[in-house]
Structures are given as C-alpha cells and as structure tokens.
Amino acid sequence: MKYATRILHNGGEVDPYAGALSIPIYQASTFHQYDVDNPGKYEYSRSGNPTREALEKTLAALENGTHAYAFSSGMAATSSSLAILKQGDHVVATADIYGGSYRILSRFFSKFGITTTFVDMTRLENIEKAIEPDSRLLFLESPSNPLLKITDLSGAVDIARKHNLITMIDNTFMSPYFQRPLDLGIDIVIHSATKFLGGHSDVIGGAVVTKSDELASQIYFIQNGFGAIPGPQDCWLLLRGIKTLKARMDLQQQSAMEIARWLKKQSWVRDVYYPGLPDHPGHEIISAQATGFGAVLSFRTGTVEQARRIMKNVRVWSVAVSLGGVESILSYPVKMSHASIPPVERQKLGITDELIRLSVGLEDAGDLIEDLEPK
Amino acid sequence: MKIETILAHAGLCTDEITGAISTPIYQTATFRHPAVGVSTGYDYSRTINPTREALEKTMAELEKGRRGFAFASGMAAITAVLMLFSSGDHLIVSDDLYGGTYRLFDKIFKQLGIQVTYVDTSNAALIREAIIPERTRGLFIETPTNPLMKITDLGELTGLAASKRLLTIVDNTFMTPCLQRPLEFGVDMVVHSGTKYLGGHNDVLAGVVVTRSLELSDKIGFIQNSTGGVLGPLDSWLVLRGLKTLALRIEKQQQNAEKIAEWLTQNRIVKQVYYPGLSDHPGHCIHKRQSTGFGAMLSFRVPDAAWAEKIINRIKLITFAESLGGVETLITYPVKQTHGDIPVEIREKIGVTDDLLRLSIGVEHVEDLIEDLEQAMAAKEQRP
Secondary structure, three states: OOHHHHHHOOOOOOOOOOOOOOOOOOOOOEOOOOOOOOOOOOOEOOOOOHHHHHHHHHHHHHOOOOEEEEEOOHHHHHHHHHOOOOOOOEEEEEOOOOHHHHHHHHHHHOOOOOEEEEEOOOOHHHHHHHOOOOEEEEEEEOOOOOOOOOOOHHHHHHHHHHOOOEEEEEOOOOHHHHOOHHHHOOOEEEEEOOOOOOOOOOOOOEEEEEOOHHHHHHHHHHHHHHOOOOOHHHHHHHHHHHOOHHHHHHHHHHHHHHHHHHHHOOOOEEEEEOOOOOOOOOHHHHHHHOOOOOOEEEEEEOOHHHHHHHHHHOOOOEEOOOOOOOOOEEEOOOOOOOOOOOHHHHHHHOOOOOEEEEEOOOOOHHHHHHHHOOO | OOHHHHHHOOOOOOOOOOOOOOOOOOOOOEOOOOEOOEOOOOOEOOOOOHHHHHHHHHHHHHOOOOEEEEEOOHHHHHHHHHOOOOOOOEEEEEOOOOHHHHHHHHHHHOOOOOEEEEEOOOOHHHHHHHOOOOOEEEEEEEOOOOOOOOOOOHHHHHHHHHHHOOEEEEEOOOOHHHHOOHHHHOOOEEEEEOOOOOOOOOOOOOEEEEEOOHHHHHHHHHHHHHHOOEOOHHHHHHHHHHHOOHHHHHHHHHHHHHHHHHHHHHOOOOOEEEOOOOOOOOOHHHHHHHOOOOOOEEEEEOOOHHHHHHHHHHOOOOEEOOOOOOOOOEEEOOOOOOOOOOOHHHHHHHOOOOOEEEEEOOOOOHHHHHHHHHHHHOOOOOOO
C-alpha cells in the first residue's frame, strides 16, 4: 500500500461497534469490568482509551513503528521519553534544539542527576567527541529549529550503536510523511503533534513512536505513571487532522520552496535557511534521508529594524508562536520559541535579533510573498 | 462568598464580547500577537489557555489558594509537584495511599534519586521519627487515606513541617474543597485527581494543583509549562461544568454514604467498616474538627477473598470499575485494581488485603443501593 493510502487506511479508522467512519470520542474516565480475575481491555482512560488507541495505532503506522503513545503536548512527550533515564545518565543533544527541550534538559533533568552536552550535530565527529562513559541517549533534531541544520541520521545511528546509546529524534518539522527515522535505525521518534500532524493550530498534543518492544514498555509505563495524556476530544482532532497530512504537506512544501527562492533574491535578506535550496549545506543529506524538505524556513534580514518592520506590517501572516498549521505563521525565535535559551547561547547558535522563522500554510503563495515585501 | 455560590458561578461570563454564560471552549493551540512584543496575555495554549484558566482560577478560589493549575490527569498533577524536588531529596509519604502515587514514587522518581519513607501519617510521632535531618524536604499525605480512610491531623502536620522546613502536600481528592481546605491549615499545596468528584461524571480525566504561596505558584507554573502535562480545553470545560453541581452531588453522596456505612456495620458478613463518619472510627474527632463532612468513600472487610469476589460478581446496579467520585456508585477491589502496583508485602502490612472492598457512593436512591448490596451479600443466591 502506498504511503498516501496508509495515512487514511491503517486499520484503526472504522469503529467496530456502529461502523462509523470516524472513531467515536470516548469521553469516559473508567470502564465497567465484567470479571474480577480478567480485566477488560480498557479499565481506566489514563491506562488506555479507545479514541486515544486509534490515534496511537495510526501514529505507529505512519512512522513505520510498532508502538505509539500520545501525550498532552510535545513537551509532555519529550519529558516522558526522557524519564526512561535515571540519575547519573548523560545525554548528547543537538545544539540548536527546540527551546522547550533545552529548558527541560537544563532545568529539570539536570536536577535529577541527568547531564547533557549540546553539540553541533552537522558534524558527526562532534557527537563522538561528546560521548562519555555514562552517555545513554542521543537526542537529535533534523532539520533543527530554527536554523534548519541537517544531521546525517544514519551516521548518527552508527555512532550511537557503537557506544550503546538510545537514539531519539524530534521529527516535528518533517512529519512522518517526509521523514521516517525508525527506518534509518533511530530508536524513538517524538512529535509535537500540535504542529503538522494536527495541522490546524487547534489542538495541543504530543507523540512518541518506537519499534522496540523494550523501549515501548518503558515509555508506556511512564505514560501511565506520569499521566500526561491527551483527552479523547484532542485525540479525535489529531486523527481528523492526520487525514489531510499528505495533501497539506505537499502544498505547504511547494509554497515554502517558492518563498525560499524569492527571499534568496531580495537585497534586504542576508541569509535564507531552507534545506530544499540546493546550496543549503545539508541539502544532499536530507535528500538522501527524507522525501521532502518540509514547510518551515528561516531567514535573516540585514538589520534588526527590517525584521521588526516585517513583523509589524504583515497582514496575511499571523505573528504567533507555533508552526505547522494551515495558516501561515511568522515567528520571532529570540522572543518566542527560543526565549528560554540564555542570550549568550543564542548568539553562539546564530539565533539573533534579525532571524525570522516562517511556517508556510495553505494560503496562495503569491499572497504570502506580497505580504512579506517591504512596504 | 460561600462555596456553593463560587461553584455555581464557576467560569461564569468570562466572554465579554458575547456575554455567553458558559466559558467558551478555546480549541486553539496558539494566539495571534497584535504586534511584536505585544501579547493579548495568551501566546500558546500549553502556557495558558482561556478555558483552562477559568478552571484554574475557580480551583484557586475554592481551595483558598493563590493559584490553581490544571493537568492532564491526577498523576500528571502529582508528577508536576514532584518535579519541585531534586536528586538526593527525601520525602515522607502516607503508607496507605493510591497505588498510582506509590508507583510514581517507587518506580520513576526513585530512579531519579528521590528517596521516600512510607509511614502511617495518622501518627505524628512516626512522621517525626522518619525525618532525616538536612535531607527530608517534603511530606505527601492523603487524609482520609485510600482505601483505609485513616485521618491525619492537618494542624499538627503543618506545625511539625514548619519546624523542620518541610513542604507539605495533601491529596484532597476524597474530600474536595467543599468539605476540606487543607491550605487553610497551612498546607503548602493541594493536589486533586479532578477525574473524581470535581468532574463528577466519570467522563473526563484531569488533575489539579493549588498553591498557597507566590513562590510555589511561580515554580509550579514553570513546571506546568515546561513539562507540558496540561489539560485540554474541552476537558477543562467539562470539569468546570462538573464543578457547578459539586456541592449538590457531594451532599447527596455523603448522605447516602452515611446510611450505607451504618447498614454495613449491621451486616453479618462485614468484619469491619472504614468510614470516618462512624463515631467509633479512630480519626472521627480529628476529621470532624478539620472538615465539614465525611465524604462518600468507604471501605469494608468481608470474611475472605471468595466473599469479595462473590459480591463483585453478584452486584447488579453498582458498577464494578476503577475510579471514584462520580454520580454512579462504583465498587472497587483495591488489591486487583487501584492498589495492584503496591507490592504484596506492603499491602499486607498496611491491611490492603484481598478481603477488602471499596465503595464510591453515587447519587442513586440509597434504598436501591442497599438492596443491591443486600442481595450480593446474602448467604444464598436469591432467585428472581
């Protein structure tokens, strides 16, 4: 079955009771038990809920995994996955990781004796150098946020295997439609499902997918133990969003490419970061490991004033936090997604005051371009 | 304002544009900024969402706290509170408590370097003995405990905690702020499984933390936003909707529970009834002093496991399911359900054994409930 078909037909799409083509929203906390000694499939919704299960099955199918777990937010997915670690463990993480992931590693997991080294993973030797005897997990993001840096995932997996590390990747920017890291040997894929999976900026959600039975049972234990699960309504909205994943991403990517090419030609634009451009340093690697380049790009203006003027003047673009929705969103990483990274660190990473990130939606590309033009 | 009034007005008229009486369900992930550096006060729903905020404000008001925080489940609320601590910290925890909380301490936070001593917190001397100087940072208790309904003296607890600079956390799920407000006794934080009485209809999972101090409010807010175990907007709205009838429900449920507890004490096969409303309950006087009611949870002991299973298999009207606090009466078998994660030797020690059943009394007519229990507990099966 082709991938586009699998997005819609993956076994969980029909309600077995009434035959409804949409899974019912099981707004129930608990389930009647018929036998003292043999608990039913569903006992309590934190442990398992039929609507959430339909979503989890779909997520597993999309990522070519065998087990998926849904969470109340991308950060709940990330923190719950990291909670399989224990005191004394060390993490190697990509340097320009999402600000929220940076924050939980540096402010929470650090308190519980879990240390992290952040390295630029565009160069694989940096990973190798950062590995310590207690290293247990390699935390990747490719393309990275907000500078769209590309890591050679198979290369990273080889290093991780040599040193017996678990590999985990945040696949939010690509979605499983463009990139399926489990096929490349990655152990755990996480998502902020709020973004491309949900796709409508109307639900907060997170996901974790794996094909290792052992990791799956550890993550399920945390999902049930921590209990940061999404409610049935939010699960249903994610399922609904996923049905149009391919259609949305195809068009969003096409417009992103058009906008990137246009930006490249503007005199007031200093740099454009989009892995779909042939001169992007990671272009070849991403072409080999993914089937697309996604719909997120960043660019740097000549001056801070130019960046601020664009944000002030846009009418079609929403100035907001988040990405991946049908509406185009323009965000300002220094003040929004990456505000939790200390200014010195940000500067080092190149997340400066001239940097703007675009999440391209479904509007007409011409309208989006016109709206960005200096007035 | 009286609590009944706060409840009836939960989330009332927050929408100034339309004047809608019911808080709108803001099913949105993000919010448009009017300009760079200008925010409506709402940026991203993980951080703050107007529907969730209405619930959080109501919870703070009900518990007489500074701020309320809503989470995806009761366990997500407790997880957020435990994130306040660090490796090497030691906590003292009620030995008789919900199995999910035990699992969180024993299986997850233990690996992260948090050490726990379980004691019978109804005995202050035992708490005092368990304190490790320079290491003990917090006390986590349930009162009444689940499922054995032991009572801890909240005033004594906070006095002890203050002298040792310990954070006090009370799981107030069984009582609700209608019947007991631990923050008024100086407790630092209250947690709830909002799934239970607050929601009240067995239709939503939710958790709540209410803090007493500004400092703790800031810390919990930071954790809530960072770890992201937040409650969705529809679920927030369902809890708000549930709260509106909390006072009515709990009053009726409690009336029913008192009658059923009395009836159970008269039943031949019942060995013991655990309900703080019974005058011979060891915590009766303390509980009466610190709360305005005894709630609608009770446990009872039958001769053996065979009897327990027989009752579960025979009940018709009462539902055999995990959870509590809803309008429907539920019967739970703690050893196999809620407390299955606690190792058998600990269960034996504290008395959570296979002859124990727990009832969460609902709002049905009490005579129907008693009739159902009567036929289930009859010496011989009654023929229709």
